[in-house]
Amino acid sequence: MNDGAQSRAAAVRAICAVLAKGKRIESAIADFISHDLSGPDRAYAQALTFGVLRFGHRLQLTLMPLLARPWDSQASELKALLLIGVYQLEYAETPPHAAVNATVEAARLVGQGRAAGLINACLRRFQRERTELLRQADFSVAGRYSHPEWLSVAISRDWPELCETILASNNEHPPLTLRANTRRITTEDLADRLEGRGMRVRMSTFAPRALILEEPTDIRLLPEFQEGLCSVQDAVAQLAPLYLGAAPGMRVLDACAAPGGKTGHILEECSDLKEMVALDIDAARVDLIRSNLARLGLSATLQVGDALDPTILAGKRFERILLDAPCSGTGVIRRHPDIKWLRRPADIAQLVVRERKLLDQMWGLLEPGGRLVYSTCSVLRPENSNLVSQFLADRSDAVDITKSISLEFQGLNALSQVADVGISIFPGISGTDGFYYACLERRTLSI
Template sequence: MSAGAPARAAAARAVAAVLGPGHSLDEHLGAAVAGLSGPDRALATQLAYGTLRLYPRLERWSGLLLARPLPAREAEVRALLALGLYQLEASRVPDHAAVAATVEAARSLGRARHAGLLNACLRRWLRERDTLKARVARDPEVIHAHPRWLLDALARDWPRDWEAVVAANNQQAPMWLRVNAARSSRADWLARLQAEGGAAEPWDPAPEALRLAAPLPVESLPGFAAGDVSVQDGAAQLAAGLLAPAAGMRALDACAAPGGKACHLLERHPGLDLTALDVAPDRLERVRENLARLGLAARVVAGDATDPAGWWDGRPFDRILLDAPCSGTGVIRRHPDIKLLRRPGDVAQLAARQAAMLEALWPLLAPGGRLLYATCAVLKPENSAQAAAFLARHPEARALDLGEPGWGRRSGPGRQLLSGEAGVDGFYYACLLRPA
């Protein structure tokens, strides 16, 4: 077997799971790379992420090389062709090695009858790529490596900024950390990291946040196993400060999995009475694991935020965090499969679910309480329009003016961070207040 063929086969399996059944990359990548050596595992991961990051462009190029489209059942072959083009155009892999290992991967996947097709397509690309590229050079999907519907939506909502958002989406995201404020100061932990040869920069709007100069394995982070530090994007860390609970308050994290924001709240406020709710019982295991590693305690409950009767004890909450299910358009650089998994109609469906959650949770908020509405999205129907519509339906509610905190920009009743600004993910926050 050609050197690197197992890594290509594993990457193709993971990409095919996204192209075929429409599963997320996270669901299948771990199983796909299991059993590979460390270097092959790293290569497979890089190839899978890179291929999906540029897939709308690679798909258009693939179409130029095929006499007829490959059937849906041949998702692994489609993935291998895209994988080969990615290596030839966006990696440092030598051309001959990329072609040979990709063709061999087809055989190891049981697609030997397509090995000749892949070989012919990739070698044709090497001979004719300038001419072939010119044929689709003006296609928006080729220029920006995003589906057309998403480009249109971004341009509509952010006419001055959409190209910067798209460019950020096509880059690998930096690794952000959250220092456990209950155990150490950010400056002290950074000194420990620097003593071991690491480097990171703080971000003032999030007092516990550090952006690593280069990604590191979590096991190499000083004190990670002991709970001194966690991995969490800087934008996500803003939630704890905006919710602003006090010790002894009763708080609800309504969509808690995997638990990063819940743990951050407990690190800052050890006396907080926190309920971590999520509709998916299996995802709540991640919440329990994170709480255990950090030595924190919360009430972990499986339940649907739109149906409080199934889990609520009738006692109001002083603080509610609703990090609502959304399109994920603010975290595409971390989850490039979102480009393929999302469809034009999804945004309206998600917005309807977000509105249902807001309506169900609002009566659970105590007088004088605060509900923080958040999404990791950048499209206005899920964000500023959602918050504004809620306030229109509830004249008793008001939005907290967040002022000019040094991040994002005003957007309706809240503030919007666009993907890549200050190196953080795209996020929206609006603080909704119930009068005392």
Template structure:
């Protein structure tokens, strides 16, 4: 089957805000040969990465919008535009393959329209870019609400964040220090012909010069390394884990930080992982199994205590559900699927989870609050609101050479060929 047709079928529901790319793409990958999967993935991710800009072009060239039942055709137009503007596919091949995909979608009638739109873009690209250059969505390749919010929240950083969000992220590994050292694993990578270097901030992180299939990584199947962004690897150190402690990882899927906790301090007495979604809890179990680690995984709501047996924890990680605005490079559909009105309910949920988990923390214990967001509404303002109601909570400033210090916690922004956007705050519970 035509790869463009498979991509269009996958992207239609994502563009229609009915599915995420993480849900739609795995099904699409199963429909094509292994040799075509990299191309399919590139087309899908690339189209979503440049969707605001591509949509501006489509709106300029289309005389009328597609009907809802023809969302796959609209996706075909956008992915055709993406190929012409951003990929190295020869223009004639991109056009012919994209036009032919309409037949595979049983929409033969649209081939003439597709051909005209793609050739118009090819012919009028310069003029179109000039006409659209003043539109923020086109210029910054983000929805208007997100541009305005970032500009308001981060007047000194917003343009750099927007720029990074349109880039492809690096591939970063977490070395399992129970199996090997970072220096030893760097040597193993060199021996395998994989160029890589140690990162600046996490002592367990290695960044590859170019992404590779995980099956090519030395000892990956045996748990020598995992794929995890450097910013996400900072949580284990902030928890200040000690032997014999009871640890709770709330909202634990897919289990990267949980596994890092277990690798970082193998002599913990008990580790509990909470995850609301059963299918995401399966990902936790898969990661634990590959790394030969064990934890108690409970399918439950981190904002509820119905699952809790009353035994308090020495350390708690609240990796709260968020807008994921700091990891748009890895999940480019976020800037399309998220809406401004989503942020307030997310902040309320974050505060509810934080309040709930606080009751499970021992006096003298430590809680680390984390999100992969760059919006203060989900980060420092949640901590500020929390501290106003919890009289036994104390904010501990983070002394670090990463991110920027905030009134509460530290904020990381996505970096060129570096870590993603992230936020951390550390809270201590007063002794009775």
């Protein structure tokens, strides 16, 4: 059995875990792309998994006309094998005959030996009829940019002029961006150390601690990471402490904190806080906050708990609250292409209800005169500006101050000109993930 078939079989198992079992891509890869594979085969299996999840909606449209039975009635392994096959033919550099042969051989490894003839026939027909099959698939915007129809419609409804840019960039490979731990090293010195290791890095034009790596690398092996000199964080996520504006002596709450990316950054920027509380509902993820802060040489009061529980943090008040809400993740699809497959249209309304409840609950913990930063990694207005607008309409003591906070947005083409509350940042425009921030100040109301 050749290794090419082994790596494709591993990718089939990982893809099925996402598409049929609803697993997230990281755990599917951890579970099924085994360490028995050689390094290059493992990397190839991962690339196939990411590639199929990125381009699978488009590719399945090209496969449907080739099958006698409806796509949805086919076995998951067969669908994954066909997607892997056409993905290689359309997007990978594998020679076509090797792609077809290894995929057919992989069918036997995943219990689809009887379908080997069908897979062979479909892939060869795809090669012959490729132009016409793709023309038909590309007829709709969703097909052309390989998204589920509902998501393409939702993005187009919210951002008609930017929709195709956002969808196209959701299929790109994201850069690896680091955040220098300013308590231990400057961004410039970190850049020098990494360049000394032969790495090519570039500064962000708007996030002062961000360094963008030009080539992918296994960051966990870097001494600079192990020594706590840096963290992995997209440049746009590094704006949170700048918007929060925590100052010495303040009590700060990070309400949905795990794995602690933004907690660490807030602490790096401001050393003399009265207290930094990092709360998260998920105990295992709170352990990640603990280990991340330990690596960075930082500490906070960690708490496992539901931010919606009114007894949580009862009696406490904070001058600054970050609510980095659990959201649809539609701004980070390029990093997590499984989101296209795992999110359902009905999820959005449910997420909005929870996001609003979290905002109401956290507002009750904010000192008068204090500031709450509401953020999501979503590009959908219902989770962002619509929700915050409604909140402002309902609360006479809340005011949006986002645009009055002057940040150096050089190079960050944030759509602050949009007549909207908060600030929306889009993948494909700024080179960053998609993100939303609203800075809300709690007025002291005179009676």
